[in-house]
Amino acid sequence: MCGIVGYIGENEAAPILLRALKRLEYRGYDSAGLVVVDNDLACYKDKGMIDALEQNLPKISGKIGLGHTRWATHGKPSKENAHPFLDCKGKIGIIHNGIIENHLELRSQLIKEGHKFTSETDTEALVHLIEKHYNGNLEKAVKESLKQVHGSYAIAVIHKDENDNIVAARCESPLVIGIGSKENFIASDIAALLDYTNKVAYVMDNEVVKLTRNGFEISTVQGEPVSRNVETISWSMEDAEKGGYEHYMLKEIFEQPMAIHNSLLGRIPDLTINEFMNGKFTTIRIIACGTSYHAGLIGKYIFENFSKVPVVVEMGSEYRYSEPIHENTLVVLITQSGETADTLAAAREAKRRGNMTIAITNVVGSSITREVDYTFYTRAGPEIGVAATKTFITQLVALYILGITFGLIKRTLEYDKIREHTSTLRKLPRYAQSVLDEAEHIKKCALTMVDATDVFYIGRNINYPTALEGALKFKEISYIHAEGYPAGELKHGPLALLTPQTPVVAIAPKDHTYDKLLGNISEVSARGSPVIAIGYQDDTELSKLADNVIYVPEVPPLFSPVPISVVVQLLAYYVARERKCSIDKPRHLAKSVTVE
Numbered sequence: 386m387c388g389i390v391g392y393i394g395e396n397e398a399a400p401i402l403l404r405a406l407k408r409l410e411y412r413g414y415d416s417a418g419l420v421v422v423d424n425d426l427a428c429y430k431d432k433g434m435i436d437a438l439e440q441n442l443p444k445i446s447g448k449i450g451l452g453h454t455r456w457a458t459h460g461k462p463s464k465e466n467a468h469p470f471l472d473c474k475g476k477i478g479i480i481h482n483g484i485i486e487n488h489l490e491l492r493s494q495l496i497k498e499g500h501k502f503t504s505e506t507d508t509e510a511l512v513h514l515i516e517k518h519y520n521g522n523l524e525k526a527v528k529e530s531l532k533q534v535h536g537s538y539a540i541a542v543i544h545k546d547e548n549d550n551i552v553a554a555r556c557e558s559p560l561v562i563g564i565g566s567k568e569n570f571i572a573s574d575i576a577a578l579l580d581y582t583n584k585v586a587y588v589m590d591n592e593v594v595k596l597t598r599n600g601f602e603i604s605t606v607q608g609e610p611v612s613r614n615v616e617t618i619s620w621s622m623e624d625a626e627k628g629g630y631e632h633y634m635l636k637e638i639f640e641q642p643m644a645i646h647n648s649l650l651g652r653i654p655d656l657t658i659n660e661f662m663n664g665k666f667t668t669i670r671i672i673a674c675g676t677s678y679h680a681g682l683i684g685k686y687i688f689e690n691f692s693k694v695p696v697v698v699e700m701g702s703e704y705r706y707s708e709p710i711h712e713n714t715l716v717v718l719i720t721q722s723g724e725t726a727d728t729l730a731a732a733r734e735a736k737r738r739g740n741m742t743i744a745i746t747n748v749v750g751s752s753i754t755r756e757v758d759y760t761f762y763t764r765a766g767p768e769i770g771v772a773a774t775k776t777f778i779t780q781l782v783a784l785y786i787l788g789i790t791f792g793l794i795k796r797t798l799e800y801d802k803i804r805e806h807t808s809t810l811r812k813l814p815r816y817a818q819s820v821l822d823e824a825e826h827i828k829k830c831a832l833t834m835v836d837a838t839d840v841f842y843i844g845r846n847i848n849y850p851t852a853l854e855g856a857l858k859f860k861e862i863s864y865i866h867a868e869g870y871p872a873g874e875l876k877h878g879p880l881a882l883l884t885p886q887t888p889v890v891a892i893a894p895k896d897h898t899y900d901k902l903l904g905n906i907s908e909v910s911a912r913g914s915p916v917i918a919i920g921y922q923d924d925t926e927l928s929k930l931a932d933n934v935i936y937v938p939e940v941p942p943l944f945s946p947v948p949i950s951v952v953v954q955l956l957a958y959y960v961a962r963e964r965k966c967s968i969d970k971p972r973h974l975a976k977s978v979t980v981e
């Protein structure tokens with residue numbers, strides 16, 4: 386989510402850090418900062434992009450330092466919340482990418498012990514914790530502190546009195562060492578290093594690095610030494626920014642297990658919502674556009690099942706002009722960018738109508754957050770591909786978490802059910818990963834659709850919206866016409882369109898609609914359309930009816946849109962790639978649509 390870089394060597398650190406940070410701006414850029422060991426720690430940071438930081442930076446000298454470009458998760462984008470953070474005495478500097486799950490607990494304990502906090506971030510707790518444990522050895526203090534931390538992190542830390550080393554550590558966030566000549570680097574991404582070296586060593590989870598001018602030592606947080614090979618990489622800068630993937634979209638599809646994990650960290654259920662809700666709502670209205678609207682349609686099934694409250698889903702562009710009955714309505718607005726004009730206008734209208742409002746968004750401090758009573762951040766990290774992928778999956782995660790929370794508020798979920806749903810939620814990153822592991826097979830199936838004139842995606846119940854999303858993703862990047870349809874509705878008209886050139890993607894998990902769905906597959910096969918079925922592992926029926934089958938792990942049906950969405954994203958991607966379409970920037974489309 387954030388980009389981090391550290392330098393130790395014989396050159397001035399500040400210009401090197403600034404250049405590396407510019408290479409990391411694609412990871413997020415709402416604020417930036419750096420800290421350099423001079424006689425004291427010289428720390429500069431501000432809201433805005435790296436160029437702004439550079440223009441206002443005084444001349445600072447020092448051959449060891451850290452730099453950070455931020456994509457906010459805790460605390461709005463501001464100078465105070467920008468990294469690096471210093472301890473109370475201004476001797477220790479830290480940069481961090483990730484989420485410290487137990488930061489509130491740590492913060493209140495450290496405040497009781499006399500530490501002074503200056504920001505709203507989760508990271509600041511860690512620098513004060515290291516200060517507490519520091520006893521003349523930075524590496525030891527970092528290790529002691531990390532034993533008390535839960536969450537995901539890649540950190541780099543320096544101490545004013547130890548100008549011969551940087552200490553860095555990783556747990557579930559990327560971290561790589563760059564090896565130069567009499568200079569070394571640490572960074573979240575290879576892109577930050579490529580201007581200086583192509584020799585790298587990867588840091589793994591639960592490892593701590595002591596980086597000096599002449600080398601590095603790795604050990605575990607518990608103190609076991611680790612040996613690590615140095616690798617030479619041959620990536621171009623463009624490859625590096627895409628993490629070695631051919632397109633941002635593919636990178637973002639593959640980032641989904643991590644994005645889901647981050648989205649879940651520390652908040653099942655999200656009890657902070659209780660603070661502003663009185664539980665009086667009798668209807669939920671979900672409002673969104675495009676892919677976020679499809680997430681909303683899936684949300685309807687989740688909320689109605691978990692909280693037994695009736696849910697209406699509406700497009701942002703329609704809501705303003707409708708005249709809904711709006712008493713006791715909770716309005717949930719979904720927008721990954723937080724800037725979609727139609728959704729913003731709907732949020733204002735909902736407030737005007739006196740409704741309580743919640744936003745689900747990925748961008749901290751985006752416009753929607755200023756319009757609503759409560760914001761739930763999806764924490765997917767920056768999404769560069771115009772086609773929404775990881776932001777969509779994390780919107781679903783948000784809806785499951787909110788659904789459980791509403792179930793608690795309305796007392797409609799038994800304890801056992803909450804435990805069951807929570808346990809499924811925790812497994813979602815693994816389920817998404819097992820679909821990604823099948824990417825080669827999905828690609829083969831996708832290639833059967835490259836010359837299609839039209840494609841139908843069909844599903845029932847909670848996977849009807851998944852079918853809509855599959856079709857949207859497909860047409861958006863491959864430029865082949867695609868339509869999502871409730872499987873039972875084909876016979877009321879669209880069957881007339883089926884030919885051998887109109888493949889059908891049939892979403893068929895084993896839920897209460899499964900038998901009917903098998904019937905629908907037979908209907909389309911009989912009209913000569915090739916069928917790609919998506920079903921649960923160990924389903925032996927599908928292969929008898931469909932031309933190709935893609936299997937996903939068997940999850941409780943209410944959670945099946947998660948693994949199935951990964952399949953439909955990959956189908957769209959591989960067809961568009963084969964057709965040499967502009968995948969990351971499809972024609973006529975923009976990442977955020979700021980006109981009504």
Ligand code: M6R
Binds near residue numbers: 676720724978
């Ligand atoms: O930023 P938002 O979630 O509000 O955007 C809404 C739609 O413009 C967006 O989901 C669009 O449909 C995507 N490009 C689809 O991949």
